[in-house]
Amino acid sequence: MTTTTDTALSPRALARQRRRASVARFWRQYRAERAGLYGLTALALCALLALFAPLFVGSDVSSVTDAPGRPMQSPSAEFPLGTDQFGRDLLGLVIWGSRVSLLVGLLAAVLSVAIGTLIGVTAGHFKGWYATVMMRITDWFLVMPTLVLAIALATVMSRSLTTTVVAIGVTTWPTTARLVRAQTLAVETRPYIERAKALGGGHRHIMSRHVLPNVMPLVLAQTTLIISTAILAEATLAFLGLGDPTIVSWGGLLQDAREAGAVSAGDWWYLVPPGIAIAVVALAFTLCGRAVESVLNPRLGVSR
Secondary structure: OOOHHHHHOOHHHHHHHHHHHHHHHHHHHHHOOHHHHHHHHHHHHHHHHHHOHHHHOOHHHHOOOOOOOOOOOOOOOOOOOOEOOOOOEHHHHHHHHHHHHHHHHHHHHHHHHHHHHHHHHHHHHHOHHHHHHHHHHHHHHHHOOHHHHHHHHHHHOOOOHHHHHHHHHOOOOHHHHHHHHHHHHHHHOOHHHHHHHHOOOOHHHHHHHHHHHHHHHHHHHHHHHHHHHHHHHHHHHHHOOOOOOOOOOHHHHHHHHHHOOHHHHOOHHHHHHHHHHHHHHHHHHHHHHHHHHHHHOHHHOOOO
């Protein structure tokens, strides 16, 4: 029922009010997901470390010529996580590496979800031969090992941050495309879609004004889940030596540790910190993604 307050507001102000109420309702429900709160707290801490890394460790932390310690020093009061093969402070390198790992994860996930959403919405809306072709391409990407495709792309392209983002983004979209297409097909059967078509709404209007807003909750949940996959993929590519050697990332630190013989020498402090950082951030994004998914689509959630 429309209230007197609602009728007194302009349509734009009313829309803002309803969006604020929706955000507040989402946050109340999200706070009930304890695992999601743990994940969000961990991500907030990691984001703050990455954002203020220049203040904590300085931009010269990756310099080989100005390394403050001796090579492969074990953890001590001066170097809490020890030093690497060049004598650089590993704590500073792990903090600085968070900037690259988080950035690559976010950009690759956005690219992946954008491709998957575009293909999923258009294939679900147009149907016919277009949907058949798009879904067969999606199936091909699904059956091909994602890591193998990413390695192939990273090998033929120049070794840079952009290459890593593109290699991950263009190989991890099929799952999103299938999920979005299924949701689009469900939305297209609703009566208001038929009314929009009867009133002369074109394809662009229906997809942008009716279909896309209804699949966005699924897209948002899928984005948070894919970020963890992208971070792990970036670490894997860097560990295999396919990342940019001029930048510091968690996967690159593991690659350096392997080349320095830290595994055979038992220099655990070279391997454990970046490995734990990767695991914690990937788990945090997964917990947030599951919580978002449970809030936006309670039918997929589990009883607490």
